[in-house]
Amino acid sequence: METEELLLNMGPVHPSTHGVLRFKLRMDGEIIKECNIVMGYLHRGTEKLGEMKTYLQFTPYTDRLDYISAFPNNYAYAKAIEELAGIEVPLRAEYIRVLTMELNRIINHLVFMGSLLMDLGAATMIMWGFREREKALQLFEMLCGARMTFNYIKPGGVRDDLPDGFIPKLNEFLKDMEKRIDDYEQLINENEIFLMRMKNIGVISAQEAINYGLTGPALRGSGVSYDIRKLEPYSIYPDLDFKVCVQSEGDSFARYMVRVDEMRESLHILRQVVDTMPEAKIVAQAKYGIAPMTGMPSAVSTYFPRIFAPPAGEVYSRIEAPKGELGFYIVSDGTTKPYRVKIRSPSFCNLTAIPRMVVGLKIPDLIAAFGTIDVVLGDVDR
Amino acid sequence: MNAAEELKRLLPNAVVSTGIQINKPLAVIRKEELLKVAEDVKEMGFDHLSVITGIDYTDRFEVVYNFFSYGKKQNLVLKVILGHDNPEIDSLTTFWKGADWLERETYDLVGIRFTGHPNLTRILLPEGWIGHPLRKDYDMKTEQFVMLGEDGEDVVSTDGSKLLRRK
Numbered sequence: 133m134e135t136e137e138l139l140l141n142m143g144p145v146h147p148s149t150h151g152v153l154r155f156k157l158r159m160d161g162e163i164i165k166e167c168n169i170v171m172g173y174l175h176r177g178t179e180k181l182g183e184m185k186t187y188l189q190f191t192p193y194t195d196r197l198d199y200i201s202a203f204p205n206n207y208a209y210a211k212a213i214e215e216l217a218g219i220e221v222p223l224r225a226e227y228i229r230v231l232t233m234e235l236n237r238i239i240n241h242l243v244f245m246g247s248l249l250m251d252l253g254a255a256t257m258i259m260w261g262f263r264e265r266e267k268a269l270q271l272f273e274m275l276c277g278a279r280m281t282f283n284y285i286k287p288g289g290v291r292d293d294l295p296d297g298f299i300p301k302l303n304e305f306l307k308d309m310e311k312r313i314d315d316y317e318q319l320i321n322e323n324e325i326f327l328m329r330m331k332n333i334g335v336i337s338a339q340e341a342i343n344y345g346l347t348g349p350a351l352r353g354s355g356v357s358y359d360i361r362k363l364e365p366y367s368i369y370p371d372l373d374f375k376v377c378v379q380s381e382g383d384s385f386a387r388y389m390v391r392v393d394e395m396r397e398s399l400h401i402l403r404q405v406v407d408t409m410p411e412a413k414i415v416a417q418a419k420y421g422i423a424p425m426t427g428m429p430s431a432v433s434t435y436f437p438r439i440f441a442p443p444a445g446e447v448y449s450r451i452e453a454p455k456g457e458l459g460f461y462i463v464s465d466g467t468t469k470p471y472r473v474k475i476r477s478p479s480f481c482n483l484t485a486i487p488r489m490v491v492g493l494k495i496p497d498l499i500a501a502f503g504t505i506d507v508v509l510g511d512v513d514r
Numbered sequence: 515m516n517a518a519e520e521l522k523r524l525l526p527n528a529v530v531s532t533g534i535q536i537n538k539p540l541a542v543i544r545k546e547e548l549l550k551v552a553e554d555v556k557e558m559g560f561d562h563l564s565v566i567t568g569i570d571y572t573d574r575f576e577v578v579y580n581f582f583s584y585g586k587k588q589n590l591v592l593k594v595i596l597g598h599d600n601p602e603i604d605s606l607t608t609f610w611k612g613a614d615w616l617e618r619e620t621y622d623l624v625g626i627r628f629t630g631h632p633n634l635t636r637i638l639l640p641e642g643w644i645g646h647p648l649r650k651d652y653d654m655k656t657e658q659f660v661m662l663g664e665d666g667e668d669v670v671s672t673d674g675s676k677l678l679r680r681k
Contacts (some may be wrong), residue, residue, distance in 0.1 A: 141666070172638040180624070180647050215536055342561045342584065345612025351566040356584065363587055446579045447536045448565065448591070461567045461578070472648070484615050513638060 135161055140495075144173050145452055147498045151509025155498070162494050167487040171473050172204035174513035182473030187213055188286065188471065190439050195281035197477060198511040201240040203232040204453040206285035207289035208337050211366060212449035212460035213287040217442035225289035226367045227409045231285065231302075232275070232482055234398040234405070238309065239265045240506075241391045241456035245316065248388065248503040266303065267305050274298055296433045299406060306399055306406075313395055334489040334501030337382055344485040348456025349394065353387035360452035371408075375402050387504040441468045453478055455506055479511035517541075517558065517583075517590040524554050538580075538589040544549065545594050548604045556609050559583040560590055563610040567615060568624030570649045575601045575626055605631040623648040640668035 143154035149457035152173035158166040178197065180191050194205040203436060207229055242265050246258035269279045272428040274295050276284040285290050322325055336346070341354040351358060359376040360370045377393035379386035444466040456478030482505050490498045515523070522529040532673060533540045568580040573667030576578040578585050579592040594603060599657035605628040607638035608612040615627045618637040625646030629635055639658050645652050656672055 172636075172640065175638045177647060180652075183648075188542070340611075343611045345563060345610065345616075347562075347593065353589070444537065446578075448578075450564065457564065459565055459580075460567060461580070463569055463640055472569045473566070474567040480615065480619075481612060484612055 137165065140366060142495070143413055144170070144212040146393070148502070150247060150503075150507060151512075153507075153509055153512070157495070157498075159495075164490050164493055164495065164498060167185070167490050167498070169483065169487060170484075171387055171509075172513055174509045176514065178514045179473050179475060181253035182470055184401060184469065185438055186299060186468050187442070187470065188430055188440075190470070191286055192281065192283045195283055196510055197475065197514060198453065198455060198458075198479065198508045199280055199475070200243050200508050201454045202280060202282050203229075203236040203285060204451060204458060207367075208449065208451045208453065209460050210287045210460045211451060212287050212462045215441060215449050216445055216447045216462060217287075217440075217463055221289055223409050224293075227405055227474065228290050228294060229285055230367055230372075231405045231409075232272075232282075232446055233306055234401045235268055235271065235302075236252040237398045238395050239268045241395050244391055244503075244506045245320070245388075248500075249326075249505075250321065251455045251499050251503045254323075255325070255446045257316065260316065260319075264305075264309060265307070266468070271298065271302060271305065283492070306402055306469070309395075309399055309449060313392065313399075317392060327385065329496070329500050330388060330504075331381075331383060333384045334494065334504065335381070335495050336489055340488070341382070341485065344488065345481045346443075346456070346485050347481065348452070349377075349390040349453070350456065350482050350485070351362050352376065352378050353390045360457060361448060364450070368405075372401050372404050376400075384500050391506075411451065439468050441466055448476075450476065451457075455511070456482055475514055477511040477514060479507035479509075480514075483512060517588050519558075520558065520592075521551065521554065525551060528603050537593050540591040540593060542593045542595065545603060548594060548606075551592065552609050555581060555590065555592070558590075559585045560584070560588075563606070563612050563616070565669050566606075566613060566620055568620040568626045568648070570624060572650050574598055574599070575624070577603055577620070577626060579606070600627075601625070602627045602629055604629055605634075607631055622646070623629060625649055640670055642668075642670040644672070645669070 138159045140159050142157060143149045144152040154170040156168040156170060157164050178193055181193055191206060194209045195202040197205050199232050243419045246261035249257035271281060272281050276282050276291060280281040316389060336354055338354045338356050341351050342356065355378060357376050362376055374397045377397060379389050381466035442464045444464055446463045448461045449460055451455050458478055459476035461474035462470050465471040486502060486505060489501050516539040518532040518541040521541050521544065522532050527542050528551050530544055532544040558585045562582040562584060564580040569576045575596040575598060577594045578594065581590040596603060598672050603626060605617055615637060617631055621634055622630060622636040622638055636643060636656055644658060657674060659671055659674040661669050670680055
């Protein structure tokens, strides 16, 4: 029977696109022949804003890139400046940074699991995931007063020390989380519908995944044992014991399993961080202060100048964010504002592979495959 | 010998200079030789194209490529310097598929044309946007409005009088 091809528009406002993203699909019956992605609905010109703000003023904007996991964004930006200016960060600050980032990795993966299952039609996981996420958000609130946009990690250290009673509450969370992950796996892993929707869907080989520039859990799901925390160790990761979670199948289920394993590894890292955290100062002494530090009320902010100018130069610095490789390319011309800020966001680069992955699948499979890539539109559009 | 020096040994005519960009070997490449260099870079094992950046220095453009090799665990930075009028450079999409959107983004925001790119259209901004925002001479005074056209595609105009506005 002869059929006509149909042009189907999905989005920009659609519950499964996790924000405002539009798919233009060329369909042959139920089969996707071609997938075009239209984006930019959330484009706020973050890179241009970077050129107009001083180095420290730009930190809050990084929170708004990947707003599900903002601590790694703060950190990636701070790390780039520290590399550029050669700033040594105190050890305790690095411990606090890793603590926040790994906690953020766990709740990022909780949101991932919740929204993936929701897209597939199961509502339990999002309730469960958000229940645990709430506890972590309360910890963040204790730490810096914010639940999503933290502005906490800044060049040279962190904004404030851990508050009283933080560690006991964190320990409680860690103990609780252990059991919860077992619960999730019991709920999801053996579910026949889930397996049918995930196995052998959106398969991408290791070679192709690398060629498309996939990073993070999406690449590890294709059997590439890579992790920037191991390859180019930064912060205190060389001192910590953790393993890289890899699955070899390269399908949606493999990408899901990588994240579940990563949550366990993050718990393992967090326990080590809590056990070995040193007592010491938390913010580096200023090296590049050009403005006198006057009129600053808090004791912490006097350690690091609000306005400073790193030496002229260029740096590309990357970290392993929960979604993949997050990099900042910063060009300094020796003034107090960056000359150019380029953000290499994991969501944007991982999304490149979607049109290739979904050809020949049906629309529900597109949703499943897209869910396992785990993008946040604030990070895609910048 | 680091990767940039090795590249200079392989292609002495293509590499203008070598150096270090904060722990990463850097090679400045002649624009005409980019495709030849890319072929060799890929053969050297640099399978991951991390990022493509375009920078406007008002008198010239610089395009920077950051590579990583999963096998050798090495970094390599390539830099190409372009003239300020009508900047154009070869596309690397045939070697790294990941270059596709990165090049489109560089075209969209910085205005560098990539010849040989299969679909060089704007990616973050709608088609028809005036100017490239990350250029230093970008006109930030003129407001631009995006409206929905007859066929459902975005239409850009500098006339916002038809928009509903809160009084």
